[in-house]
Amino acid sequence: MTTASVIRVVIVMGVFIASSALADDTVAGSGEQIYQRWCTACHGAGADKPGTGALEFKYKGAVPAELEKRVDLSADLVKYFVRHGVSIMPPFRKTEITDAELDALARYLSKK
């Protein structure tokens, strides 16, 4: 085993500090980074994103299917769905998205 071949890390991703070091009011990344980390796998662009597909079918083009392209989302609406879920989307716990991170995410999606 070479030194170069073994990677020891104390962080999961470069932009995220280990959550063990986080206070609950610490924001691990910008709103956009939080969106990329938690939301795009379902709500991003592409035919394999079930959230985008569901919103496309629901709104039939009246609003963009991708959340990131919406201009009508309020911060409170974003926070409500993240903490309560909707349809098959589950709520997200505070160990996943802290209140401070949710503020940043809500600001990001509501300032479009």
Place this chain on the structure above:
Amino acid sequence: MRAPPNVTTKVFNEALRSFEAAVGKSWVFTSEEDTALYKDAYSPFFGEPEERWVSAAVAPATVDEVRQVMRIANQHRIPIYPISTGRNLGYGGSAPVYSGSVVLDLKRMNRILEVNETNATCLVEPGVSYFDLYRYIREHKLKVWIDCPDPGWGSLIGNALDRGNGYTMAPYRDHFGSHCGMEVVLADGDLVRTGMGALPGAKTWQQSMYGFGPSVDGIFSQANSGVVTKMGFWLMAEPEAYLSGTVAVAKRDDLEPLLKTLCELVANNTMIATTRLGSPLQLGRMFGLPPEPEHAALLDKPGVTVAELEAYGRANDLAYWTIDLKFYGGVEVVEAQWAYSQRRFAAAIPSAKFTRHDLLRFPLTDDQAEQNFDKASLGIPSLQAFFVGARSPAHPHASRGHFWFSPIIPLSASAVFEAQAVFDAAFREWGVRPLYRTLPQLYQPRVFYLLFGFAISEDPAVNRKTRETIRKMIKLAAEHGWAEYRTAPAFMDDIMAVYSYNDHALLRLHERIKDALDPHGILSAGRYGIWPKHLRKQGQ
């Protein structure tokens, strides 16, 4: 705030104060708003008294904090329910089996401790998701692959402990089978490392599985005897290429030589990827997708014969059965495996047709990885699985969640025909139509899994009927020698009950282990049907 069952408010408050001292006040959740986040989002008891509730949640960040929490819980007899990422939706999510438990939320323990590219191994904590490890590997351009289950936000450790499956090659897609070494906090707070990890300073914890003496790792999977805080896994070295192809046959009875040949190719290691039996002729009925009107009418015609279906298939170029073959390795190797496989299938079924798909070379660019639709076969995590139940043309009304019944049947044509006949007849008799129904899937290499998905409703009467259906299916399957491998808390007792050889000797053994390792019965009571002594009658 409600105290757990059989715990006074005074004692619970003392325990909560001690938890706060151990992990920090901000990581102990007691408000109704916060504990509601731990409910099972896909609960089949939605809105009913039996819906599992959580008295509090505690989120440690280190192994030492986990040990402190367990000691405190033992001292005060507080029921504890550990979760990793809590995302095994359809199998209970973050909710405890025993209502009122304190959830031990390990999501903050999210360190990737080691990725060894040379040996293709890793060591991770429970909060690390498949997305996390995949992103890390991509960012560091490491030549290793993960094997992920359907939803990529699950925990490697949680999924392995639930004995989940993935979609690449056989040694890796058995997620528990591909683990190598554990670190476990026992119910009394003691700390154990298994395999080579029991050797202080061990250099091969993630390379050699067994160490010395009895192998005990299995008692921590689908069980409740410890809190796994670290786990090693064997990864797949990035192959040079991936090649897939489809074998299609026209007649119903071609299934026997088709599966016999598949068995041979699996057992001689020519084709050890996962695959699913397909049936374009039966597609409309099996997947709930709208087929062509003429095709749909034929499928719904009472008493439709095999000859009629085969004739429709011949006229419309629809195969009765298909199997996708997938190969990973050097370019020459995968081409040779595909050529050899075609030769074997053609010898068994001269009329078989073969379609070769594009050869992929690795590494993929970010765009190639993102745009590929068969991500799971390439070890790329996604959330594609949530198309099941999501609003779509096939399902105009989104469901509130889903759960699965997945009995394991033999990998043979006779078993497939028998299972189809048994469940078709039962569904007709019961007036039931599952949300999602597939033809058998080859997760483990020598058996088929049948997957039946059922929708969660906001109407308790609908959910009650679905629960009754599942319980009838469990018994019906058991009568035919088939059983589920994994389930949601609502059905754990029912399924454990059918594993009943010699007057439930296996469950009695589990209970003896449980009583020995967790004498106060505080850890994950009822998980997989294993109840601690003081709750045993209640659970059963």
